[in-house]
Amino acid sequence: MKGTTSHPPSIEIFHAQKAGEGFFSWVATVDHKRIGILYLLTAFFFFGVGGLEALVMRVQLAKPNNTLLSPDAYNQLFTMHGTTMIFLVVMPTLIGLANYFVPLMIGARDMAFPRLNAMSYWFLPFGGLLLHFSLLAGGAPSVGWFSYAPLSETPFAPSPGVDYWILALFALGIGSISTSINLIATVLALRAPGMSIRRLPLFAWMVFVNSFLLIMALPALNAAIIMLFIDRQLEAHFFLPSHGGSAILWQHFFWTFGHPEVYIMVLPAFGIISEVIPVFARKPIFGYEFVAASTVAIAILSFGVWAHHMFAVGLGQPMDLFFAASSMMIAVPTGVKIFNWSATLWGGSIHLTTSMLFAVAFLLQFTLGGLSGVTFAVVPIDWQVTDTYYLVAHFHYVLFGGSFFGVFAGLYYWFPKMTGRLLSESIGKVHFWLTVIGFNMAFFVQHFLGLMGMTRRVYTYPDYPGWGLLNMVSTIGAFILGLSVLVLVWNMAVSLRRGTPAGDNPWNAWTLEWAASSPPAEHNFDQLPPIQGRRPLWDLAHPENPDEPEASGGEPESKRSDRNKTGMMCFIASEAFFFIMLLIAYIFYNFSQHPNPGAQWLNPLKTGIFTFCLLASSFTFWRAEKRLGAKDHTGFLVWLLATLALGGVFLVGQGMEYFELFLKGLRAGTNLFSASFFMVTGLHGLHVLVGLIWLLIVLGFALAGDFKTGKTESVKTMGFYWHFVDVVWIVVFTAIYLVGPVS
């Protein structure tokens, strides 16, 4: 900025200087649009990696009894393919689009926490590197993307592949949870005037609902992989049945995350479709309310159906019955959406652009995938076809035919907004038809292979009649699909070099992102159009025929939430789910199992005293906040120091307790009691430690005089966390020390 002080800068210069050019400006960016693009580019890179892995597998499977790959190499490939596609491709792509477009759609300047946003992104390449570093460290994980125990335990998977898999997923999980918190806070706190929740564009709404799904589902995965990590690194036996552990618990925990994850990967794609179809059918979406409400129904139901992944485990008839019913039920809200999209098409003036073609193909293919999904809810059918290629076909129809087609529809729709240039429609049609043909060739025949009994995850197959032919068809399809991706790359390259300039609103769309320039300026909007309905740009263009004619006075404006408080509440909700999972594990291993020695050494009285210290620290922090509110800085500092001291005493107490238990010979790996005890109390202690560090930072700011200006939100926000950690301890203390192991 120094150079421009003498002259009033023109707008362009101002942008160029602020946005910056060159590599480092991208590394250091906190702009949601650049971060969105970084997400998309990284995901596209890994899409290439995962796709190549798939092609190698398809070559291996092209003919019977093939020996191109060893069984172990094949195992590594399908594990890496699944993990890459789910965690490094689909999720970051959808998060990237959400990052770019949700703030634009709601008329915001940026995300609620831009720096947190940058951090979330950088966890993605970090996680990807961790996962792939396993290749250098003795081999990639080879136990499947859901790492079923006990196969994933040290005796059966001694190479560190699984450890890198755990670390990578943990890193990616941190990134995903923080983005979700960010998106929720953005939608709740930063909507432009007039953009009420009921007017949210459906993509923004579905991303919003999806973010809740993420912050509640990922803690289950985190809890599970932490337990697996403790098993592998500290020689505990959570999931080793040979030592009294439970392999089933891994499945329960994993699918508690895993089933919502399916919807996490598809809900934002639903959102894209709900944006694309109305625009290219030139009609408002049919039954906005139904599409929006059914999203909530799907999100909630998705937590109640996970056991249908486990019908083959033998959970017992009552369990199978109830989960079969609930699994079928989740098809209802999904079906509602399909009908709404179809009804939007009905009677519309349909423009079959490439984007629209992908959206229509999405409808057909996702419906197919959904229908084969319902067949899995029928328990006897599930027993027959689970872990066959029928399942592989099913989830590829949902995730490729569904999510990816949605992403492609969104890419052709939004690419001009992101780059200012249209993608070529003619190359796009080639891309579309190659994708449709390749995809259906590759995966439709797999239904038949599965029904004939070909099992997934086996590196080759015998020369049964028809198997070789169908597999060859599938392999050729996969290569056509690979070719289609090259066409897409070509299309993007052509467009970036000499594509038709798009203008601000090439599709005559109606949502706010099209009111910004293409690409949008760093600050997004120079001036927002008035928002008086769900389609602000329609209202702007047709003042005589607005969507909500009655609303001209504007509807009663609800207050926007405070972003710090919202963000912290979401974080706490996520942490609460994490501790609930840990406590479920503790209860599972210690109530009603054969009693494990060690619990008798716990001293409820002594720990009770330290508990009192921790609870007192909540009180002192509350006093500190009050003093700050009364502008009494000395009082604030005194109470803050007291909080720090009391929290420190608690940690020292925990250290002493651990030391005594160590002296008595109790280690994390001793038995299931010790493992679960050290896990729950240790992770809680870690949270206290984080809280203390945070308090020290607050103290530093306080000493520097930061709070004298009256900006005290950070103290309040910190307070929520500190009180939460105390509440968790009350529950943990009650469960472990007061109730204790029950047999």
Place this chain on the structure above:
Amino acid sequence: MTTHEFLLTAWDWNPFVLAACVITLLLYGLSCRWKFSGKSFFFLAGLVLCFLALDSPVSLLARGTLFSAHMLQHLLLVLIVPPLLLMGLPGSGAHGQIPGRLLPWGNNPLIAWFSGVGAMWIWHVPALCDAAASNGSVHVLQTFSLLFLGVLFWRPIVSARKEDRLSPLAGIPYLFTACVACSLLGIWISFAPVGVCPVYMNPVDQLGILPMIRNGWGLTPIADQQIGGLLMWVPACLIYLGAIMVLLGRYYRRPIKEMEIKNARKK
């Protein structure tokens, strides 16, 4: 005894329950001067289900024989009967305010939430669950407390008086968190390898129906408890989910109504 005979004969016809239902119906009819509206249907349905929960074979089985029957009764009394009764009350007039007058503190959503969740958890503490299943007076206490706590819980959601309701978007986390709390208990009951309510593990077969249940219906004590837990876990959650859908419906409908009112005023 065959199932058919059992279903025909195992009705309590408890005079107190019968009288309570009839008197409530009379009071309701008198207060609206026997002019029934669409709302009255909810109230009647609530009364009928209340009667079924307390007098039908379900009630007999719930008293110490089948845990799943107990759970069905429990869920009817907390999750289904109270909201139906509340929805049936007229929004205006004196008796629309009855719940509010009886419960001055009942407007606090936190207390309401803990009432609903507490009704689920407290009565499934093994000792209390046993006592209610085997001791008649504890069972009566349980019945009343469930209805009462249920009314408290549902008032912020379905109260006929709009002033008593939470805003729809606040109601969603209210219901969702209650659903989670309820599911956790359901999960615990479904997977607990011990009897959550030990009475049901070895029922005293006074009526000679145990062979019918164990052999005819094929219900072992463990399967019985699993079904009970699953009832609380899955269908109960669907009730909360249904209520959330109702709230969303209200939320999306509201501005139109407000606009209609505004337009009507303009004319």
